[in-house]
Amino acid sequence: MSDDLESDRALLERLSTAERVADILRTRILQGYFPPGDRLVEGAIGGALGVSRNTLREAFRLLSHEGLLVQELNRGVFVRVPTVDDVVDIYRVRRLIECRAVRGLTPETLLPGALDRMAACLRAAGEAEAAQEWLDLGTANIQFHAEIAALAGSPRIDGLMRRLLAELRLVFHVMDDPRRFHEPYVLRNRELFELIRAGDGPGAERYLATYLDDAQRQLLETYATARPAVRLAGAAS
Amino acid sequence: MSDDLESDRALLERLSTAERVADILRTRILQGYFPPGDRLVEGAIGGALGVSRNTLREAFRLLSHEGLLVQELNRGVFVRVPTVDDVVDIYRVRRLIECRAVRGLTPETLLPGALDRMAACLRAAGEAEAAQEWLDLGTANIQFHAEIAALAGSPRIDGLMRRLLAELRLVFHVMDDPRRFHEPYVLRNRELFELIRAGDGPGAERYLATYLDDAQRQLLETYATARPAVRLAGAAS
DNA sequence: ATCAGGGGATTGTTGAACAATCCCCCAATA
DNA sequence: TATTGGGGGATTGTTCAACAATCCCCTGAT
DSSP, X not given: OHHHHHHHHHHHOOOXXXXXXXXXXXXXXXXTSSOTTOEEOHHHHHHHHTOOHHHHHHHHHHHHXXXXXXXXXXXXXXXXXXXXXXXXXXXXXXIIIIIHHHHTOOTTTSOHHHHXXXXXXXXXXXXXXXXXXXXXXXXXXXXXXHHHHHTTOOHHHHHHHHHHHXXXXXXXXXXXXXXXXHTHHHHHHHHHHHHHHTTOHHHHHHHHHHHHHHHHHHHHHHHHHHGGGSOXXXXXX | OHHHHHHHHHHHOOOOHHHHHHHHHHHHHHHTSSOTTOEEXXXXXXXXXXXXXXXXXXXXXXXXXXXXXXXXXXXXEEEOOOOHHHHHXXXXXXXXXXXXXXXXXXXXXXXXXXXXXXXXXXXXXXXXHHTXXXXXXXXXXXXXXXXXXXXXXXXXXXXXXXXXHHHHHHHHHHSXXXXXXXXXXHHHHHHHHHHHHTTOHHHHHHHHHHHHHHHHHHHHHHHHHHGXXXXXXXXXX
């Protein structure tokens, strides 16, 4: 009974204009419509979306705290360009969070919903791969790892992981050839899922550690060469 | 040479008005001037600080994303009142971060600066204890654990830990008798420091685990009874 | 090629205004 | 007594217009 009421709560939660604007911009950024390094000019975007500068600036502030935008005083806001150090740090934190989450596998943390959600991610990844939609494939893979972090059962970890993976998508946008960075991990995610479903915490942790090491290495190998290709300013239109 | 230039960088980084306002409010909140549950009215605070509502709202937004304030649509902003679940989650994440940081102790992570900073925190804690300044004692203890987290060498972990410990200070403000919650840990922090200085990672991790378990238990024991004592609205003046 | 300076564009901040919403008090009713 | 319904005032959400401060780029002088 009370569950029904709780489920209706989402409908009741209204969003402010700034939050809706932030949703739109977040989607555009993660889609690559606004690539890393792009400058978001208040006048142009505010005019296009039909919101005032003040409201738009609140949306900018929201996304800045998610790590997607950086604000430079008197210069404007830019889509963040993750550095090599950022990549290293992102994977350092991923190792910390994800390895701990799977190591502590217990029947309680493995609520049926968790496995179902992970399986859904793998299914979505398979469909994206078949359709050769590499951006969707990256989204599904990333969502899979968000579910792994969710095994820890911590709202704060969930929030950190969400920000982390959003940044990681920026990293992917810096480079071309998304297929190369996403496709190989479909199979590995499936194998990882099997270890988790079997409740083999230590095995999953070892598998995940090499997984993350490999991914980081592959990313860094091409990252230095790809960086200069990003234009540091300019309109997206 | 380049270090000198880097050190001057802080002086060069100007802050916007909203950020300066956020600094002031953050200090007030952590001092307890605005206790948890307090409502921060735009008109009153904006008038007192001499900033416009728009600027003040940007400051509110900053602090909301740090977890110190909560914004309720059309109702206003309030100093956050951490729940029992929050306390549990805060300590869950602390265990995750701090235990991992000390377990991975290596000569490289133990740069001389790290030990010096930790020793300075212990010194400050001793002085605060002697002066019976329990609020300062809590600050010093908390700073000590921020330095432990910093051993991981990760900017993102540092940021997470900073937010976490700010929330923890809110928890302390909910309850009276700060002495009871801070004084016993001065000694334990000293012992923990010795283990870290000796490079005994596993030993420090074990010590820290029981430390955090004890702290959480002690907090939760009195938290449920203390909660009702917090007034949910009212001016601080 | 480097440096100085000026004009234009953009941002930072404020103040005012209006609608929407909420909170509190009071009366009416069962 | 307890609950319901309805103002009235205060506060928030949002927009707009304006001005100062700052930055960027172009031009010209050395």
